[in-house]
Amino acid sequence: xxxxxxxxxxxxxxxxxxxxxxxxxxxxxxxxxxxxxxxxxxxxxxxxxxxxxxxxxxxxxxxxxxxxxxxxxxxxxxxxxxxxxxxxxxxxxxxxxxxxxxxxxxxxxxxxxxxxxxxxxxxxxxxxxxxxxxxxxxxxxxxxxxxxxxxxxxxxxxxxxxxxxxxxxxxxxxxxxxxxxxxxxxxxxxxxxxxxxxxxxxxxxxxxxxxxxxxxxxxxx
Ligand SMILES: Nc1nc2c(ncn2[C@@H]2O[C@H](COP(=O)(O)OP(=O)(O)OP(=O)(O)O)[C@@H](O)[C@H]2O)c(=O)[nH]1
Ligand SMILES: [Mg+2]
Numbered sequence: 001x002x003x004x005x006x007x008x009x010x011x012x013x014x015x016x017x018x019x020x021x022x023x024x025x026x027x028x029x030x031x032x033x034x035x036x037x038x039x040x041x042x043x044x045x046x047x048x049x050x051x052x053x054x055x056x057x058x059x060x061x062x063x064x065x066x067x068x069x070x071x072x073x074x075x076x077x078x079x080x081x082x083x084x085x086x087x088x089x090x091x092x093x094x095x096x097x098x099x100x101x102x103x104x105x106x107x108x109x110x111x112x113x114x115x116x117x118x119x120x121x122x123x124x125x126x127x128x129x130x131x132x133x134x135x136x137x138x139x140x141x142x143x144x145x146x147x148x149x150x151x152x153x154x155x156x157x158x159x160x161x162x163x164x165x166x167x168x169x170x171x172x173x174x175x176x177x178x179x180x181x182x183x184x185x186x187x188x189x190x191x192x193x194x195x196x197x198x199x200x201x202x203x204x205x206x207x208x209x210x211x212x213x214x215x216x217x218x219x220x221x
Contacts, residue, residue, distance in 0.1 A: 028095025
């Protein structure tokens with residue numbers, strides 16, 4: 001495991017049919033730590049491509065989804081890492097932003113960090129953001145670029161326990177009294193179809209809306 005500022009960093013990348021982009025994502029990320037790709041039963045060889053690029057690959061024997069893949073990947077990463085970063089496999093997140101994500105944590109100013117994307121497309125995301133801003137001061141709850149100390153994860157004990165598109169963790173961290181930094185990130189637009197909810201726009205809107213209701217039910221009080 002590569003040491004950054006004397007600490008162990010693991011980068012967890014959930015991936016579903018991302019063979020076209022995963023190699024360059026892994027090569028970019030491995031400069032900063034050990035890369036763990038959770039191949040969610042891809043049918044396009046994503047896992048093999050990721051392994052060749054230098055990642056450790058965990059392969060699910062069925063498609064468990066984004067949040068469950070993160071539960072597995074983060075649990076695994078926390079066995080040996082001091083700091084954990086999560087990023088997307090589709091090339092939209094820039095590995096060169098990893099140091100900026102970790103900076104507030106390494107300097108002791110925050111316990112966790114979540115990216116803030118320069119744009120948002122889905123209606124449900126806008127609604128979720130409103131709630132999130134008011135309730136937790138989190139600008140972009142659905143941003144997949146996150147970083148945190150492994151002991152924050154150990155204290156909370158899971159990444160997503162309610163099926164919330166992996167948004168729960170930062171709300172749980174806030175509630176537990178951890179400091180969450182917001183880091184503006186760069187985003188490249190995906191050229192092919194999104195994998196989330198198999199690229200079906202309404203399905204994705206609905207999944208995000210349901211996630212918001214679950215987070216509201218647990219964290220609004
Ligand atoms: N493990 C796993 N990962 C998934 C699944 N669906 C999506 N992902 C990953 O989650 C990340 C984000 O998915 P995207 O489809 O790009 O979602 P998005 O970034 O919100 O949408 P776009 O802005 O349209 O790209 C990517 O790295 C995907 O490979 C899934 O079923 N399982
Ligand atoms: Mg994407």
